[in-house]
């Protein structure tokens with residue numbers, strides 16, 4: 001579904017990603033771990049095609065097509081969607097107006113808005129004055145309305161209170177279980193995703209397949225998400241760097 005091959009990316013004149021290789025099979029949910037500043041968000045922003053993320057080398061293959069040079073809207077049309085860590089304020093754009101444009105099924109979107117307590121935000125400018133948790137719920141509502149085949153989730157649980165994490169996790173899981181619109185057999189297991197998490201809390205609600213650890217803009221290793229999370233909690237990321245050095 002998604003193949004990232006030898007991806008090197010510059011942001012603000014600095015090489016942040018260095019030869020990243022990462023794959024997500026159709027119907028799989030993969031996880032991206034890594035310390036602060038490792039380049040995780042830069043990777044997701046590059047995958048979505050935002051400006052300012054300059055691909056120096058490598059390629060991004062999505063649904064079998066090279067999308068490295070496609071625009072954000074072309075990638076969105078192909079079925080890629082993102083829940084950003086820090087989305088911008090959209091002054092003058094009401095949440096309801098955006099949902100009207102992007103929602104595949106407005107009635108279903110309104111039902112979801114009701115269940116995640118976002119109906120009262122419909123007439124507000126997007127993200128303006130929203131709390132951290134409200135931004136996450138608004139992002140999730142927009143992503144659900146778009147109903148993409150591939151979800152890029154950047155720390156979906158950060159800033160969400162403990163009591164609301166279950167609602168967020170189960171809502172993401174329901175979205176992932178919906179049919180993928182790709183033709184053919186390979187997508188019959190639902191949608192695909194790449195999820196960044198520090199705490200791993202959201203993983204309690206998702207079926208995950210593989211985790212990658214990114215340090216200093218490079219993939220250090222990959223493996224079982226639960227086992228990797230336990231190791232990171234016990235040993236931190238220093239061990240990953242030592243382990244990688246031993247391979248060289």
Ligand SMILES: Nc1ncnc2c1ncn2[C@@H]1O[C@H](COP(=O)(O)OP(=O)(O)OP(=O)(O)O)[C@@H](O)[C@H]1O
Pocket residue numbers: 011012014016034035036037038039040041042043052
């Ligand atoms: N627009 C930008 N201009 C300059 N540097 C940037 C820009 N965006 C990101 N960076 C730098 O790229 C590096 C990676 O940032 P990124 O946000 O991807 O980290 P991260 O792994 O997501 O970290 P965290 O876990 O703290 O969110 C950081 O050093 C950051 O300062």
